[in-house]
Structures are given as C-alpha cells and as structure tokens.
Amino acid sequence: MSNLVRLNTGSAGSHRPGASAGRGPAPESEAPLADFAFEDADGLPPPEAPPPSDRRGPMRPAQLSPTRRRLQGEVYARTFQALDGLFLAAVSLTAFLSLGGQAGVHVAPALAVMIALSLSGRYAFGSREGLAYHLAATGLAVLAGVAAAAAILASFLPPAAVFAALGAWTLAAFLGLYALHTTWWLLVRRWRGDGRLTPNVVVVGATPAAERLIAHAMRSRELNVLGVFDDRLARAPQAMRGVPVLGDTRALLEHRIMPYVDRVIVAVPAGARHRVREVIQALRPLPNEIALLLEDEDLETTGREARRSSRVRDIPLARIAGPPRHxxxxxxxxxxxxxxxxxxxxxxxxxxxxxxxxxxxxxxxxxxxxxxxxxxxxxxxxxxxxxxxxxxxxxxxxxxxxxxxxxxxxxxxxxxxxxxxxxxxxxxxxxxxxxxxxxxxxxxxxxxxxxxxxxxxxxxxxxxxxxxxxxxxxxxxxxxxxxxxxxxxxxxxxxxxxxxxxxxxxxxxxxxxxxxxxxxxxxxxxxx
Structure with missing residues (x-):
C-alpha cells in the first residue's frame, strides 16, 4: 500500500485556530477557518466563504478536508483484501456444497489467489494505474494463483479431477474479482479526486531539497505540497515551482491551513545541524507529525527524537515527532x-x-x-x-x-x-x-x-x-x-x-x- 496515503496526522499549534498569520489564503474547506460570530444558543450561522486567492499553488485541492476525514490507505486496502477473501471463501463453499469432494480442492485455490493478489500489489492502486491495467494484472494474478494451486493439488490427486473441480471455480473467481476490483479502483479514484487519499504537507525551508521534493510530488502526485515556510524570507522566493512561500516559522505555527496538514517536512540543508535543531525546537508546539527530509544517511542522526523513518516513494523521511501511529x-x-x-x-x-x-x-x-x-x-x-x-x-x-x-x-x-x-x-x-x-x-x-x-x-x-x-x-x-x-x-x-x-x-x-x-x-x- 505504498501509493495509498500512509500518513497519520496530528493537529495544529498552540494557538487559536481562527487566528490567521502569514501570507496564505483561507482554504475553501468543509470546516471554515476564519473567526466566527458565535451565537450562544439559538444556533451558529454558517460563516462566509473565504475570498478566492491566486496563491493556492498547483497541488492544492479545490476542497480541503479536515485531517480526521482523511482516509488511511492501509485500512481501506485491508478492507478490500478482506472482502476479496470473503468472496473467494463463498465461492469455495458453494463449489464444495455443489460438487462435493475434498474441501482442500476448493480451499487451496482461494488461498493461492489471495497470496498472488497481495504479492502482485493489487491493493496498492497506484495513482497512475489505469483501470484496464489494474484488471489485466488482477486477471494474471488469479491465473497464477489457480495454476499454483492446481500444480500442488495434482501431486496428490488425479489431475483430471483437479481440473474439473477448478474450472467453474476459476470462472466465478474471475468474474467476481473483476467486478470487485472495478469497484475498488473507482472508489480509490473518487477518493483521490476528493483529496481524501492524498496527504497534504507543508515544507519548512525554501531549499534545493524542498524544490526537488516539490518537483517529485508534481510528477508522482503522491502528496500535495500546500505551501513553503522559511525564516529567511528576505532570501526566499515568492513561490517554488508554483507552490507559494507563506511566511516564516511563526506564521506556520499560527497559520489557519494547519488543521488540514498531515505532515510538516523540514527541508533544511544537511550541513546546517544547528539550524535543523532550531527549526525542530520551534516546531515543538505543533501536534502535527514532523518529518526530516534526509539528504544523506548521516542526517538521520541529527536529532535523537528521530524514532522512525518512512519514504514517500524514493524520498527518505525521518519521523521526528507527532501523534502515535497505531x-x-x-x-x-x-x-x-x-x-x-x-x-x-x-x-x-x-x-x-x-x-x-x-x-x-x-x-x-x-x-x-x-x-x-x-x-x-x-x-x-x-x-x-x-x-x-x-x-x-x-x-x-x-x-x-x-x-x-x-x-x-x-x-x-x-x-x-x-x-x-x-x-x-x-x-x-x-x-x-x-x-x-x-x-x-x-x-x-x-x-x-x-x-x-x-x-x-x-x-x-x-x-x-x-x-x-x-x-x-x-x-x-x-x-x-x-x-x-x-x-x-x-x-x-x-x-x-x-x-x-x-x-x-x-x-x-x-x-x-x-x-x-x-x-x-x-x-x-x-x-x-
């Protein structure tokens, strides 16, 4: 599930969420970000939509959802896998009740197909994987699983009996899994379009490493870079590959976009260890997950708090702080x-x-x-x-x-x-x-x-x-x-x-x- 969102998210800094800082626009989101006029009992009037802005950036979705609504790819991948398993179990049970014989003849292909689907990455749903390709690969996985099961069963049972038993089973598995995986693929595409599967990140440090990360994200569409923050604003550009520079670290702590951010990525140069420590210390109030972009392997020892590492495709990140991942x-x-x-x-x-x-x-x-x-x-x-x-x-x-x-x-x-x-x-x-x-x-x-x-x-x-x-x-x-x-x-x-x-x-x-x-x-x- 490397291509589905793997990020667990935290929250914004120790500030009043309605406060606005930096140069970032208010997101057009499901949960409004501007200060509200409160009513004490009769009701809360819907807030006015924030004004449109041309500083959205190329990767910012049209609608931002709170992080609690962001779907976790692992959960849905395992759900799809479990439903596939239940379907194959039902096919095997139906075949056993209809045809009789030894239960292993009907159970073995189901297990083999599930293993083949998992090993072939059929639950990854890559962002650039089309429906035709996905279904073709799913069909090959089914064939490979059935062939493996048939080869094993044929060493214990008469081959004619094995192939006779697997004929109807294979056809039912093909048709059912094609229907299920078409549904899974369409759901994933819809969730990606809604921005619920692609993690939102902000980058601290307008550095060449940040620019490479943004370029990589624009190619892979594996994450949305909503903005860049840098304490050295005098040297920072207005935007990096179209992604706006929204302010300094103080602006990040108080920025109204932060409840929609899954991860803060620190992209400070590897040699600036003192600056890395300063930035991480400044971000300490944030409950968001904070990760360090590793430009080389030595950087992994920069902070003793770097407890875990993960990768966005081929970009290594050291997890510095954030909510527990369970x-x-x-x-x-x-x-x-x-x-x-x-x-x-x-x-x-x-x-x-x-x-x-x-x-x-x-x-x-x-x-x-x-x-x-x-x-x-x-x-x-x-x-x-x-x-x-x-x-x-x-x-x-x-x-x-x-x-x-x-x-x-x-x-x-x-x-x-x-x-x-x-x-x-x-x-x-x-x-x-x-x-x-x-x-x-x-x-x-x-x-x-x-x-x-x-x-x-x-x-x-x-x-x-x-x-x-x-x-x-x-x-x-x-x-x-x-x-x-x-x-x-x-x-x-x-x-x-x-x-x-x-x-x-x-x-x-x-x-x-x-x-x-x-x-x-x-x-x-x-x-x-």
Missing amino acids: LGRAVVKRTLDLTAGGLALILALPLMALLALAIRLDSPGPIFFRQRRQGFNNEEIVVWKFRSMRHEAADAHATRQVQADDDRVTRVGRFIRATSLDELPQLLNVLKGEMSLVGPRPHAIGMMTGDVESARLVAEYAHRHRMKPGMTGWAAINGSRGPVDTPEEVRRRVELDVEYIERQSLWLDLYIMAMTLPCLLGDRQAVR
Missing part, C-alpha cells in the same frame, strides 16, 4: 465509538426527552447549547450540550469559566452539570466522528484562565489535540474536571491528556468508561 488501535477505537455510542444514544433517548422538557419549562431559551471547540488537529467543531445557563448569560467563548454558585446556571442546569447529563447530546458528535467516547475533553476556542488564554500557558497545549476529544477521559477520572482556573491546573490537564494519548488502548478506554460514573458520583468538589 492503525489497529484507531480502527478498534472507532468501532467502539460507533457501537457503544450508538447503543448509548438509543438507551438515552427517553432520558434526553425528559431533560429537554425540563429545560424548556425551567427557563426561556433553546434546549441545546452549541459551541465551537477545538477538536482533532485543532479543527473547529460544533459541540452539542443541553443548555444549563440562562440564555442571555451564556458564554460561547468561555471567557468566564463557571464558578461555584454561578448565578448564570439555571436550576435544571445545576443538576445536569453536576451529573454531566448536559453532555449527552455529544453522542451525536461521537457518531459523526468529530469526537470519541474517550479522549481529552474539548475546550472552547479562546478559553481563558484568569486574564490569559489557556492555550498560551503551556507550550505543548495543542498536543492534547493529537487525538479526537472525548466525552470522558483520563483527566476526568483523575480529578481534573470542570474549569481550569490556574496555570497549574492547565498544566496538569495537559499532562494527563498527553499521558492518555501515549498510553491509549482498548483496555484503557474500557477502564476509563467503567470508572467515569463512580468518579462522577464520588466527586463533589469539582465545579461544573
């Missing part, structure tokens, strides 16, 4: 969110109806409170809650965090906040894929701790956005619930969130879910 865990986590979250929503609907009625009768205003918060990769998401404050006093920006005996909280609001029942509508966010059942709690954009924006109190604040936000989390069951009123509380919240991200597993998620209710019932100190 593809299997991500699949299991999403499966848990869909199954447990869907079941929880069904079971909670009667209770949610009663709460909605109570809120409506208790105070004037809408039932739901919707607030823009920071999600995965600092994407702005709309989080749903039951309204717990008086409508006219609601604070969408969290400029004033809730205090004990807060006069803004309604009577019903005190109960649903104390029991966290106000969070139940976030099950909708979970099912939409914007949140998870377990993860760092999403904070309001621009949330204040005293007179300072909370995100500015901890350099690695945005590292908590390397995973989808959750309805509950490791911090919540370890006493860090509700408002964070001091810098120390912000640091502790971030430390617990990062600890969870580094340790995340199915068993830890199940433990946190099991401990959430006892912690809520036993925690009378937290202010909510």
Whole structure:
C-alpha cells in the first residue's frame, strides 16, 4: 500500500485556530477557518466563504478536508483484501456444497489467489494505474494463483479431477474479482479526486531539497505540497515551482491551513545541524507529525527524537515527532465509538426527552447549547450540550469559566452539570466522528484562565489535540474536571491528556468508561 496515503496526522499549534498569520489564503474547506460570530444558543450561522486567492499553488485541492476525514490507505486496502477473501471463501463453499469432494480442492485455490493478489500489489492502486491495467494484472494474478494451486493439488490427486473441480471455480473467481476490483479502483479514484487519499504537507525551508521534493510530488502526485515556510524570507522566493512561500516559522505555527496538514517536512540543508535543531525546537508546539527530509544517511542522526523513518516513494523521511501511529488501535477505537455510542444514544433517548422538557419549562431559551471547540488537529467543531445557563448569560467563548454558585446556571442546569447529563447530546458528535467516547475533553476556542488564554500557558497545549476529544477521559477520572482556573491546573490537564494519548488502548478506554460514573458520583468538589 505504498501509493495509498500512509500518513497519520496530528493537529495544529498552540494557538487559536481562527487566528490567521502569514501570507496564505483561507482554504475553501468543509470546516471554515476564519473567526466566527458565535451565537450562544439559538444556533451558529454558517460563516462566509473565504475570498478566492491566486496563491493556492498547483497541488492544492479545490476542497480541503479536515485531517480526521482523511482516509488511511492501509485500512481501506485491508478492507478490500478482506472482502476479496470473503468472496473467494463463498465461492469455495458453494463449489464444495455443489460438487462435493475434498474441501482442500476448493480451499487451496482461494488461498493461492489471495497470496498472488497481495504479492502482485493489487491493493496498492497506484495513482497512475489505469483501470484496464489494474484488471489485466488482477486477471494474471488469479491465473497464477489457480495454476499454483492446481500444480500442488495434482501431486496428490488425479489431475483430471483437479481440473474439473477448478474450472467453474476459476470462472466465478474471475468474474467476481473483476467486478470487485472495478469497484475498488473507482472508489480509490473518487477518493483521490476528493483529496481524501492524498496527504497534504507543508515544507519548512525554501531549499534545493524542498524544490526537488516539490518537483517529485508534481510528477508522482503522491502528496500535495500546500505551501513553503522559511525564516529567511528576505532570501526566499515568492513561490517554488508554483507552490507559494507563506511566511516564516511563526506564521506556520499560527497559520489557519494547519488543521488540514498531515505532515510538516523540514527541508533544511544537511550541513546546517544547528539550524535543523532550531527549526525542530520551534516546531515543538505543533501536534502535527514532523518529518526530516534526509539528504544523506548521516542526517538521520541529527536529532535523537528521530524514532522512525518512512519514504514517500524514493524520498527518505525521518519521523521526528507527532501523534502515535497505531492503525489497529484507531480502527478498534472507532468501532467502539460507533457501537457503544450508538447503543448509548438509543438507551438515552427517553432520558434526553425528559431533560429537554425540563429545560424548556425551567427557563426561556433553546434546549441545546452549541459551541465551537477545538477538536482533532485543532479543527473547529460544533459541540452539542443541553443548555444549563440562562440564555442571555451564556458564554460561547468561555471567557468566564463557571464558578461555584454561578448565578448564570439555571436550576435544571445545576443538576445536569453536576451529573454531566448536559453532555449527552455529544453522542451525536461521537457518531459523526468529530469526537470519541474517550479522549481529552474539548475546550472552547479562546478559553481563558484568569486574564490569559489557556492555550498560551503551556507550550505543548495543542498536543492534547493529537487525538479526537472525548466525552470522558483520563483527566476526568483523575480529578481534573470542570474549569481550569490556574496555570497549574492547565498544566496538569495537559499532562494527563498527553499521558492518555501515549498510553491509549482498548483496555484503557474500557477502564476509563467503567470508572467515569463512580468518579462522577464520588466527586463533589469539582465545579461544573
């Protein structure tokens, strides 16, 4: 699957995502990037589309999708492979039930064909591979697999019986796999056209290495280079092969395109080791994956944090920092969110109806409170809650965090906040894929701790956005619930969130879910 996207993504820097810096245009995207006019309860008006710009660059897709919506090629390749295997298993079972005989005669060709398809790269779906070529190669793989199975079976069974049994099986396998692989190829082409399979990157350093990378990307179309950043703007060109130079490192940290970037590639010359370290240190607040473009093998020892290496075709990259790469865990986590979250929503609907009625009768205003918060990769998401404050006093920006005996909280609001029942509508966010059942709690954009924006109190604040936000989390069951009123509380919240991200597993998620209710019932100190 070298030609399908292999990049796991993180998020943007420790800044308010709505802020804009540098010379880059606002992306025309599914999730808007400009500052929004917030409404505290009645709804959030759709933001105006950002103005068109001629500094888009040759590889920037017409529509940018948040990184959480970017499809991971390995997942879909293995899904296609599994569906092919199920189809061949069904063909073998049908043949066995219809023709009888020894089961091995029908199982062996299925296994051989699956091995041949895998070894011949039929699940790579190269960006320049046409449908006719793909189907022809698929047919050759089927023939090779059937021939290998026939040769092995003929050494144990009469050849006539083997060929008689494999005739109908081979025809069914041909027709079915041709139909399936036509579907897979069309899906991959569509996803590539949507920009969901091609990773988006930005490059730090307007160097010859960066220019070679851009030229390679334009030839292979294996990745989209959205922009270049360089601290030496006086020496940097306005564009490199049409890719715009958008600003310096500070502009990159605050640029509104970053929630759509899968990887930051540092392309500083190999000899400038001090500059490499400076750039990597400056990029430390970013939760995005950061990779070093290796101009020679010695450069791999530049940073002790270079834990992994990967390649974009023949270009070696050393992984410096970024979110954990656990593809299997991500699949299991999403499966848990869909199954447990869907079941929880069904079971909670009667209770949610009663709460909605109570809120409506208790105070004037809408039932739901919707607030823009920071999600995965600092994407702005709309989080749903039951309204717990008086409508006219609601604070969408969290400029004033809730205090004990807060006069803004309604009577019903005190109960649903104390029991966290106000969070139940976030099950909708979970099912939409914007949140998870377990993860760092999403904070309001621009949330204040005293007179300072909370995100500015901890350099690695945005590292908590390397995973989808959750309805509950490791911090919540370890006493860090509700408002964070001091810098120390912000640091502790971030430390617990990062600890969870580094340790995340199915068993830890199940433990946190099991401990959430006892912690809520036993925690009378937290202010909510």
